[in-house]
Amino acid sequence: MALLAQIVVSGVLLGGLYALMALGLALVWGVLNIVNLSHGALIMLGAYATYFLFTGAHVDPFAALPLAAAALFAAGYLIQRGILNLVIRGPMFNTLLITFGIEVILTYLAQLWFSADYRAINPRYAGSSYTFGGVTVPLVQALGFAIAIGLTAAMWLFLLHSRTGRGIRAAAQNLVAARLYGVDPKRIYALTFGLGAALAGVAGGLYGTVSQINPYIGGPLTAKSFVIAIIGGLDNPFGVVVGGLFLGIVESLTALYVGPTYRDVASFGILVLVLVARPSGLLGRTA
């Protein structure tokens, strides 16, 4: 029983991190209709940014998260403004391809700059944990979970109540109408992609405190993010959270009851099944 409880708790904590990873992807997909295959590479860059702030400038990893987010926001803004805005009215398939190209380039640059060495963000308190009735809760993962939920709520409020947030939602629904209301699409698109990248940056920093980092972690993280975005749908940030938690728990239970090599069968199997059965997401509105 303690084993099952521990597995579920681990799954939930993992799920929180998953949700944060997928949040940026879902935002960009929902608003810009860009399926960003370079999302995982942006997570990777966020992890490196946090790592170097921690090891180089001795900034606490959690204090470094906003800085990593800012750096990634700038990178995302430039990528959208300089490259993606050039092709966004082409066939949607072209935007998919071009983000893959960006992923290849970012991964290569990371390997060039940071080498393929394995790194870990390892502050003194990284391994601390609290045990309640036989269930261990790692401190860092609990903090990460709280940040994930907090950022989701903040984003929901931002989209709903701020002027820019309303602009983003307007652009997502009808670009022509949004233009009439004085929204500058170039700017709003770049802002949205920058926000997505910033979220990826935070997710990357948190990822680095639980896992090792190397330039090639991006691909699998992009794939995981897809699964979550598909489960949760693109309409509502909280859907993504539920999707993340769902995937985290399913993966953990699969590893326990079926076997650790079946994790990917479970998560990508869910992706395919959900798409075939309910393309708008398990939680999304039907199209």
Add this chain to the structure above:
Amino acid sequence: MRAGNPARSAARWIALAAVVALLAALPWCGNAVLVQFGISALLLATLAQGWNIIGGYAGYPSFGNSVFYGLGAYGVAIAMAQYQLPFWVGMLLALGLGVAFAGLLGLAVLRLRGHYFAICTLGLALVMTAIVSNLPLAGGNIGLVLPLLGNAALFYELALGLLVLATLTVFWLARSRFGLGLIAIRENEEGAAVMGVNTTLYKVLAFMLSAAFTALAGGIYAYYITYIDPAGVFDLALNVKMIIMAVFGGPGSVLGPVLGAFILSVISEILATKVTSVASMFFGIVIVVAVVFMPRGISHLVAHVRQAGWRYFVDNVRAHRL
């Protein structure tokens, strides 16, 4: 090849036949490296051509073609390594596996459009890697070792034959009712249905045809490389490569994907052997540049750049930028 000019059309056919004959004679020029490169380039061209059927003509951007490739490779590997059957039996198994899988899955996933179709087929590729790495029959994640055959010329001719077959099929397709139906689906699926095209049937058939060539290419590859594992043959990067080659050459054209595959293979091979350090970034840069400046591929570029000059690229950017 316009119908109105039979002399010109005949000349083109003769030129193409000469190119194929030259290519077929290549193993006898005695350059082993060139043959080896040829096998790889011809297989890639076949993959690009296979993708062209579903992606270029029907307009369904499949990320699942690497699944067919992997199934083909495993068909041959399982037949030869696990049951000691001859190669051609393995090829039949490869063909059967690929086509059957495409038929069954096509019914389910071809109902999805656009991004959802792309992501779903991408998920299929990932799930197949995970399933096969748990299958004892397929050697699990360790993979299978095939018997060794040192005859590079044979693999070369097989790959060339398959490419010619695939290209002739696409040539026929482009002129057939079936092909026109696919183009109609690509341009406007609802409209095609109204016009009386059985869209589901057409799409599934296109998927199966695409799978047939892809699986056979995978089968040839398995025997040629002698060792396969799930990550190696259900490789998403390979799927992206075939898409890039088709898109670079010109999706929805007969010779574009072949041309694209050859050009990109040559450049990437030169980079991989001469300037090894940047070679791994090469495809990334090609993708970005090609999508921005020539999104309709080389064949469109060749047809239009002479009149438009540099404005061709500027116009492309203008047409698609925000």
Add this chain to the structure above:
Amino acid sequence: MKRILFFLATVFLSAAAWAQPVTLGASVQLTGPVANTGRYYKDAYEFAVDRINAAGGVKVGAEQRKIALKILDNQSDVNLSVRQYVQLLGQDKVNFLLGPFASNFVLADSSVAEKNRVPMVQGGGASDQIYARGYRYIFGTLAAASDYFGSTIEAMTKLDPRPQTVALLYADDAFDVSVAQGTRELLKKAGLKTVLDERYSTNASDFAALLSRIRSTQADAVLVAGHETEVLNFVRQAKSLDVRPKLYSFTVGVPSADFRQALGKDANGASGMTAWLPSAQLKDRWFGDAERFAHAWKAKFGYEPDYHAASGVATVEALVNAIEAAGSTDPQQVRDALARVSFDSLYGRVAFNDKGQISLPQTMVQIQNDKVVPIYAAGAFINKLEYPLAPWGDH
């Protein structure tokens, strides 16, 4: 006059032949996911060739020839590496092949050597599968995968209190499955009870479920056969879930410098094994001894060598020894000479069995105070093992 011309021509030709180097070729992972370990091989090949050339090169029959090296980057892509080996033989006309890193690459690439009947000596793949195919042109300097935990299990039976239960975890690739198969038999022979025997996916990043099961089975010792990235994640997550068995041991990572760097203090207590330690006992014709080799390596490349590095150097030395023994660069003769070769090197005694594989005992090592300390080898403890491990909180 004619005679003089003839004489001059002969001198010229033989001088030209003298200047003609013996070329070795390899395709190594310099970029891509396994570039981290791939670089050991590039550095090892270059270092070994430099030293051998500085000492005059290789003696082929009566003439002294230099060695040239051609290294290509396979971008961690098996496909490309096979093509590059074909190119090395067909276009670059290299005389002999050195191997890539990792068993799956060796499995595919060695077929090129076999097809062309040119020997490949490789120091990067240890899976038993490589040698089970009856190939004649592949020789390997890594110890057999099935025996990786040999010294560790032997040491475990001599511990007080003796560990009773063992958990065995392994990645699902060629090398680690071979390790697991061998380890199961060793455990049975040692009379240790296996309470958990689980395969996980290569590149797994979340070990919470496995760690929870280790805790619930209360295994005394945990043996993990996997890759460095997985082992790093395993140790970090073990700490954060407060799982600390009395002993844990890993097939990879422990001897290498970047493992300790990534984990910092948390690396302490991790055991592993190495077939090579930089000891002054290991004499070498070109480098003096293994200790001096390690210093020279650190000075040249800025990081410490581990057994991958030594194994890579040993492959070059094995080829050079075989060429000298054969007195020729004929691939067939050198292959036969390789099969008979037997010499002492900085890596240990290099001699191949009839399958082409080397036999080397593993030394159990443990990280203590941020240093790799040899613990157990050849039936005896060298240093004291930290056992049972102190709980995480006490660090």
